[in-house]
Amino acid sequence: MSDNIRDAIAGEEVRVDYNSIEQTLAELWRIEKTEGEAVTRAALWNVVAHASSSEHHTSASEILGRASIAVPQRTIVIRTNPEGPPEMAAWISANCHLLGAGKQVCSEEISIVAGGDRVERVPPLVHALLIPDMPVAFWWVGDLPHENEAYVRSLLGPADRLIVDSVHFDSPEDLGLVQRTGERTSTPPADLNWVRLDEWRAAAASVFDPPSMRGRLKTLREIRIIANVTDIAYFGESVEALYLASWLVAQAGMGVDDSGNIPDLSCTFEFRPADTRGILRVDLEMDGSSAAIERHPERCVLTTNVDGQLNVPEALLRTSRKKVDELIVRELKQPESDRLLMKVLPSAIRIARRRSAA
Amino acid sequence: MTTVALEPNPLREGLEQERVPDASCLVIFGASGDLTHRKLLPALYSLAHDGLLPAGQTIIGFARPDYGDEAFRADIRKACNEFARTKPVDDAVWENFAKGLFYVQGDFTEPEAYNRLNQKLTECDRTRGTGGRRIYYLAVPPNFFPVIAELLGAEGMVTDPERGGPYTRVIIEKPFGHDLATARELNRVAVTTFRERQVFRIDHYLGKETVQNLLVLRFANGIFEPFWNRQYIDHVQLTVAESIGVEKRGPYFESAGIARDIIQNHMMQLLSLVAMEPPVAFEADAVRDEKVKVVRALRDFPAGHESSSAVRGQYTAGSVLGEAVPGYRQEERVSPTSRVETYAAMKVFVDNWRWADVPFYLRAGKRLPKRVTDISIHFRPAPYPLFKKVAGVRTQPNVLAIRIQPDEGIALKFDSKVPGPTVRTAPVTMEFRYATSFGAEPPEAYERLLLETMLGDSTLFARRDEVETAWAWLDPLLHVWEESPEPPDPYPAGTWGPPSADAMIERDGRRWRRP
Ligand SMILES: NC(=O)c1ccc[n+]([C@@H]2O[C@H](COP(=O)([O-])OP(=O)(O)OC[C@H]3O[C@@H](n4cnc5c(N)ncnc54)[C@H](OP(=O)(O)O)[C@@H]3O)[C@@H](O)[C@H]2O)c1
Numbered sequence: 001m002s003d004n005i006r007d008a009i010a011g012e013e014v015r016v017d018y019n020s021i022e023q024t025l026a027e028l029w030r031i032e033k034t035e036g037e038a039v040t041r042a043a044l045w046n047v048v049a050h051a052s053s054s055e056h057h058t059s060a061s062e063i064l065g066r067a068s069i070a071v072p073q074r075t076i077v078i079r080t081n082p083e084g085p086p087e088m089a090a091w092i093s094a095n096c097h098l099l100g101a102g103k104q105v106c107s108e109e110i111s112i113v114a115g116g117d118r119v120e121r122v123p124p125l126v127h128a129l130l131i132p133d134m135p136v137a138f139w140w141v142g143d144l145p146h147e148n149e150a151y152v153r154s155l156l157g158p159a160d161r162l163i164v165d166s167v168h169f170d171s172p173e174d175l176g177l178v179q180r181t182g183e184r185t186s187t188p189p190a191d192l193n194w195v196r197l198d199e200w201r202a203a204a205a206s207v208f209d210p211p212s213m214r215g216r217l218k219t220l221r222e223i224r225i226i227a228n229v230t231d232i233a234y235f236g237e238s239v240e241a242l243y244l245a246s247w248l249v250a251q252a253g254m255g256v257d258d259s260g261n262i263p264d265l266s267c268t269f270e271f272r273p274a275d276t277r278g279i280l281r282v283d284l285e286m287d288g289s290s291a292a293i294e295r296h297p298e299r300c301v302l303t304t305n306v307d308g309q310l311n312v313p314e315a316l317l318r319t320s321r322k323k324v325d326e327l328i329v330r331e332l333k334q335p336e337s338d339r340l341l342m343k344v345l346p347s348a349i350r351i352a353r354r355r356s357a358a
Numbered sequence: 359m360t361t362v363a364l365e366p367n368p369l370r371e372g373l374e375q376e377r378v379p380d381a382s383c384l385v386i387f388g389a390s391g392d393l394t395h396r397k398l399l400p401a402l403y404s405l406a407h408d409g410l411l412p413a414g415q416t417i418i419g420f421a422r423p424d425y426g427d428e429a430f431r432a433d434i435r436k437a438c439n440e441f442a443r444t445k446p447v448d449d450a451v452w453e454n455f456a457k458g459l460f461y462v463q464g465d466f467t468e469p470e471a472y473n474r475l476n477q478k479l480t481e482c483d484r485t486r487g488t489g490g491r492r493i494y495y496l497a498v499p500p501n502f503f504p505v506i507a508e509l510l511g512a513e514g515m516v517t518d519p520e521r522g523g524p525y526t527r528v529i530i531e532k533p534f535g536h537d538l539a540t541a542r543e544l545n546r547v548a549v550t551t552f553r554e555r556q557v558f559r560i561d562h563y564l565g566k567e568t569v570q571n572l573l574v575l576r577f578a579n580g581i582f583e584p585f586w587n588r589q590y591i592d593h594v595q596l597t598v599a600e601s602i603g604v605e606k607r608g609p610y611f612e613s614a615g616i617a618r619d620i621i622q623n624h625m626m627q628l629l630s631l632v633a634m635e636p637p638v639a640f641e642a643d644a645v646r647d648e649k650v651k652v653v654r655a656l657r658d659f660p661a662g663h664e665s666s667s668a669v670r671g672q673y674t675a676g677s678v679l680g681e682a683v684p685g686y687r688q689e690e691r692v693s694p695t696s697r698v699e700t701y702a703a704m705k706v707f708v709d710n711w712r713w714a715d716v717p718f719y720l721r722a723g724k725r726l727p728k729r730v731t732d733i734s735i736h737f738r739p740a741p742y743p744l745f746k747k748v749a750g751v752r753t754q755p756n757v758l759a760i761r762i763q764p765d766e767g768i769a770l771k772f773d774s775k776v777p778g779p780t781v782r783t784a785p786v787t788m789e790f791r792y793a794t795s796f797g798a799e800p801p802e803a804y805e806r807l808l809l810e811t812m813l814g815d816s817t818l819f820a821r822r823d824e825v826e827t828a829w830a831w832l833d834p835l836l837h838v839w840e841e842s843p844e845p846p847d848p849y850p851a852g853t854w855g856p857p858s859a860d861a862m863i864e865r866d867g868r869r870w871r872r873p
Contacts, residue, residue, distance in 0.1 A: 042794045072795065105794050198373070199409075205369035206413055209378045210487060214365060251368040301450045304413070340372045 008093050013111065018090035021129060025092060025108055040105050042072035045332055046130045049077045049139045050155065056141045061109065064139075066325040068095045068107045071332045074131050075109040078122055082148070084115025088122075123154040135160040137332060143168050156185070161337050163328065165192040166239040167277075172352035175239070179345045190337035192327040193239045194344075200244055200279060200293065203302040207284070207291045213306065219287035220252045223267045226281045228274035235356070237277050239348070241269050242355075244279065246347035247340070256347040260354025267351070379812035381414030382491035382525075383479050387466065387506055388498040389419025389430070393531065398497060399434045400442035401804035406455040407444040408801075410809060414487040416458045420475060422465055430461035443802050458486060466502045472513040479515070490517065490524035493811055500533055504547045511551035518553065529558045529811055532623050533614065534820070537836065538829035545822050558811050559820040563624040565803025568766040568792070570818070572631040572733075573645075575760070575768065582758075583636070585737070586712075592738045592755060593717045593866075596628055597873050599726035601678050603851070604700070608691035615698045617670075617836060620722040623820070626653055626828045628762070629718060632733055633708050642817040646824060653827040657707040659835045668835055669847065669858045671701035673725040676851030683725060683851045699839065699846045700724040703859035705866070719863055721870070725851035731762035732873040751783050757871065766800075767791035 008014040008028055016024045029041055047067075049060040057079040064075045075095070089112075096106040110129060114122050130136055138159040156162060162185070164178055182189045208217050223245050229237040245267050249256060256262050272280075282293045291306045322330070331337070370376050384402075386394055405411050419430050435456070439447050462478050464471020482488050494510065496503060507528070510516050517523025528548075535541025548557050563569050576582055585591070598620050604611040611619065630649035637644040659668055674685040687694045701723030708718065737756040745751040757771040769789045776782040792800070810818055847856035854860075854870065863870055 040789075040791070040794050044795055201369065202373055202375065202409055205367055205373060206378070208367050208369055209380070209412055210414075211380065211489075212487075214367060217368060248369075251371065253368075296450070301454075303454075338372050 011093055011096065013091040013093045015089065015091050018088055018112065018125065021090055021092060021110055025110075028092070028094065028108070040103065041107065042105050043074050043107055043131055043134055044071055045073040046134050046136045047073045047075050047139060047328075047332070048126055048130075048136065048155075048159075049075070049141055051077060051079045051141045052081070053142070054079065057111070057113075060139070060141045061111065063323075063325045063328065065095045065109065066323075067328045067332070068109075069097045069105075070329040072105060072107045073332075074107060074129075074134070076112065076126055076129055077109065078112045078114070078126060080113075080119040080122055081115045082119050086116030086118050088112070088114040088118040119151065123151070123157070126155065127158055130158060137161045137163055139163040139328070141165075143170060143174065156181075159185075161331075162189045163192065163331060164189060165324070165327075167193050167236040169236040169239065171235055172349050172356060174235075175345060175349045175352065179342070179349065182342050182345070188337050188339050188342045190331050191239075191243075191341060192324065192331070193236075194243055194338065194341050195327045195330050196240055196278075196322060197244055197247070198330065199302055200282070201247065203293045203304050204244075204248065204282065204284075207293070207304050207306055213289070216286040216289055217252045220248065220254070220284060221265060221287070222283070222285035223248055223265065224270070224281075224283040225268070225279060226270045226272065227277070227279045229271045229277050230273070230275065232271055232273050235352070238269070238271060238352070238355070240277075241271075241279055242348045242352055243341075243344055244282065245269070246344045246351060248284070249347055250340075250343050256350045258350065260350040260352075260357075269355070375410060377813055378412050379415075379809070379814075380491060381412045381416065381486065381488050382493055382812060383416045383418060383482050383486075383488045384493045384495060384808075384812075385418045385420055385475065385479070386495045386497055387420050387502075388496070389461065390421040390423050390425075391497050393497040394419070395434075395437040396441050397802070397804045398495065398808070400438050400440075400445075401802050401808055403434075403438040403442045403447070403452075403455055404444040404802065405805050405809060407442070407448060407451050410805075411455075412812075414458070415812075416460070416482045416486050416488050418475070418478060418482070419459070419461045420464060420471075421461075422463065424463050425461050427459070427461050431456045431459050434459065443799060443805070466498065466509075467505050469509055469513065472509050472515065476513055476515055492517070492524075492526040493529065494526070495529045497531060500531075500535070500544065503530065503544060507547055507551040516551055516556075518556065520553075525556070525814065526552070527556050527558055527811055527814070528552055529560055531560055533618060534559055534623070534825045535829060536613070536618065538826060538833045541826055541829045545826065554822055555816070557822070558807075558816055559822075559825065560807055561623050561627050561820050562803040562807065563627050563762075564818040564820075565805075565807040566762060567800040568760070568762045569628065569631065572628075572760065573640075577636050586735075588712065588714055588716045590737055591716055592736045593719060593868060594632060594736065595719045595732075595734045595871055596625060596632070596721070597730065597732045597734075597871075598625060598628075598722040599728060599730050599854075599873065600724050601726060601729045603673070603683060603686065603725050604689050604692065606690065608689050611700075612692055612696060612698055615670075615702075615836075616700055616722050616724065617702045617832060617839075621702060621704070621720060622828050622832050623825075625720055625722060626824070627820070628731075628733060629653075629706075629708075629720070630824070632735075633713055633718070635712070640817070642815060642819075643821075645817050646821045650821065650824045650827055651710075652708055653824060653831060655708045655710045655713075656831045657709045658831070659704075659838075661834075664835055664838050665858075667705040667862070669703045669856065669862050670699035670839060671703075671723065671849045671856035671859065672696070672698070672846040673700050673723075673851045674848045676725070676853065678725055678727065678852040685851065686725075697845045701726075701846070701849060701855045701859070703855060703862060704835075705862060717866065719868075719870070721855060721859060723849075723855050726854055727852055729764065730873045732871075733760040733762065734758065734871050734873075735760075736868075736871075745781065745783065748781050751781060753783060754785050759871070759873075761873075765791065765793070767793075 051057040051060050061077050091111040093109050094106045096104050136159050178189050225241045227241045284291045293304045295302050462475045516526045535544050630652040633652045634648040637648045672686050686700050687696050703721040706718045735758040739755050753773050759769045761767050767790050769787045771785050771787045773783045774786045776784050847858045849856040
């Protein structure tokens with residue numbers, strides 16, 4: 001066993017009996033304490049990632065390994081396949097990184113793979129492995145499952161936060177499912193596509209910070225958004241732009257009607273095929289003033305420009321295309337998920353339905 | 359005249375930066391100086407880098423050398439590349455930041471220079487939307503404060519919303535006077551031109567995350583406050599240790615000494631935050647009202663017996679972190695017969711209901727073994743020594759240690775049973791470290807403080823009465839030291855101060871904690 005444990009400390013995945021995961025972890029840290037050099041174990045979160053394929057499993061494990069540097073966490077990655085053979089297996093490993101002055105900070109990762117009827121045993125096992133008194137984030141990797149709601153609900157039982165990434169969604173109905181989940185549980189869901197908008201929101205907000213601009217948001221008449229997409233036919237790639245438009249509409253005090261139209265406001269999207277996705281430019285027309293926010297393709301900055309008789313200098317915000325682990329870190333650093341998303345979702349869904357009907 | 363509050367910007371809802379200052383002109387007096395290069399402009403650049411400065415924010419350097427805007431920008435870029443938290447400088451951010459960076463040449467005593475400065479300010483209002491809002495940062499030796507304040511007033515460069523204009527704020531740096539009389543004089547001069555609410559006295563300790571966390575630790579948690587009093591606390595120790603000597607600041611230090619340099623300001627702030635009562639609100643005056651009450655409650659040093667509760671020292675040659683270093687009297691531009699203290703230790707009492715007879719041991723010094731700022735709360739022992747007669751058991755009092763810098767964190771020491779068939783105990787610590795739990799590097803103190811000034815929130819700045827009360831308490835001791843024929847007690851560089859400091863605390867049956 002000791003050799004195994006040494007491998008786990010070295011970051012290797014070591015297969016363990018799923019009945020004794022916690023004991024094996026305790027042994028791992030005991031050995032590290034007596035033999036290792038200045039190791040600190042830390043955790044601020046329990047993060048449970050749910051994957052349905054081995055590629056998703058591998059990438060979730062890598063992403064959370066990187067995220068654990070900024071947000072130390074107990075990571076539990078589960079992969080289930082109800083159609084597979086009735087088996088269950090578990091692995092552990094340590095995610096360690098150097099803090100400087102030879103100090104190491106480590107947190108642990110547990111992987112559980114289950115198939116057939118063993119899948120039902122996963123939720124209670126996961127619940128038993130959560131560190132007490134630490135919040136639980138549940139990351140649903142990939143598209144949302146519309147089937148098997150009971151299983152999903154039992155997994156989500158102890159979750160303080162549900163994280164999804166709508167870039168992988170294939171229809172507006174997936175957004176509807178996120179909204180329903182948010183309405184039924186006490187914690188609003190978090191969407192990494194919403195987190196991707198942070199800089200765009202800050203840049204748009206900066207347009208209306210000067211006292212002379214403060215009242216103009218209410219007079220918004222037109223929104224034009226240009227975005228790059230890698231697959232023009234895939235719904236998920238449009239969600240970021242839909243969120244941005246819906247947010248501007250909601251915060252301007254306007255509403256989207258059931259047919260997806262916004263009275264007195266024109267809202268258009270232009271999606272351009274490209275190698276990398278992301279919003280490029282937003283134009284806003286208000287009474288007597290217009291503003292543009294643009295991303296410079298190489299310089300990783302957003303610039304805002306307000307024309308008209310107003311004399312507001314160009315502002316600039318650094319931005320970069322965030323990797324998924326950076327988005328997860330951002331989300332986990334928030335004391336709670338952003339309730340604004342729940343305000344924006346219904347409008348985004350309506351606009352999305354109108355667009356897919358067209 | 360009442361000012362009309364602006365409606366909030368709805369797009370800021372939920373964003374990390376919920377409050378954004380309106381663009382202003384920040385004028386730095388002393389723009390060729392050390393503070394500007396090492397701290398102020400690097401901090402402003404990092405704020406710009408993180409997107410925290412408003413569009414149009416303008417910075418004007420004012421000093422004697424004959425720079426143009428471009429030469430000033432090049433000089434500042436170099437400084438940012440060396441000292442900014444967010445170094446190296448990012449081209450795109452710099453380009454935009456530099457557009458708002460200007461230089462005006464002049465002498466602080468020359469009225470004409472203020473005229474030039476004012477013209478530049480008016481031009482910036484027009485081109486950069488700064489709306490007449492002014493922040494004057496006086497990064498200058500304190501003797502220039504009166505003339506700068508007077509000329510700013512005379513040139514009509516100070517306005518106030520209460521008198522119908524945009525705001526003017528002034529930031530001043532320590533030292534806030536040399537003693538009570540000079541501090542009062544400085545404050546008197548300030549109020550001839552500015553109102554107290556316009557004056558922001560920087561104590562950069564208050565910009566440190568860990569110092570602000572003292573308030574959170576005490577008042578956002580339910581478990582500490584019930585123990586935070588004389589019933590449970592035996593004593594408190596505060597240490598501000600520096601491993602460096604006086605470096606190039608010999609002349610300044612010769613006129614100050616460690617008590618003026620550290621204890622009168624930084625240490626008083628730490629002491630106030632540890633000992634204050636809960637404020638009624640987390641607002642500038644509510645917090646500062648409680649802090650000043652602590653300083654007001656400090657017991658006077660016993661007249662004629664000051665040395666029983668205050669010790670001073672001066673370092674002699676020695677070695678620090680493996681390097682041989684000279685003694686204080688051999689430092690550059692320091693008198694070879696100097697009697698200025700480079701170390702001070704004090705036992706002080708906060709005479710109020712909560713802290714009656716609980717000693718607070720303070721020590722600050724230069725050329726100590728390492729750089730560390732640390733507060734430790736030493737609890738009383740358990741009321742009944744249950745394990746006293748058991749061999750192998752030596753219980754120790756609990757200690758809550760708050761590390762302000764470096765390696766910021768909080769540790770609680772308590773006794774635990776050593777596993778085994780007999781009852782043996784050993785002290786263990788429960789530790790929280792900022793770096794481990796939160797990873798990212800916190801913003802520099804000056805970043806936070808500059809942003810707070812732009813927002814007009816003075817919670818993290820020292821108020822006039824805090825400064826004057828601290829001087830009123832310390833002045834008599836400084837006077838006794840100055841009059842005393844005895845020189846400070848020597849201590850070799852690289853040690854924890856003179857033996858007399860150990861003797862002072864040991865007389866009370868206690869020891870300095872090794873931080
Ligand atoms: N440096 C620090 O880390 C630090 C820390 C805490 C507090 N402080 C306080 O901050 C203030 C500034 O410190 P510092 O270290 O930056 O001092 P410094 O390096 O001596 O800078 C002083 C500045 O004032 C200018 N100046 C002096 N006389 C002038 C005059 N008659 N007209 C125009 N400009 C004049 C100097 O310009 P020239 O280049 O022409 O001489 C220089 O730019 C002091 O009150 C100090 O106690 C400094």
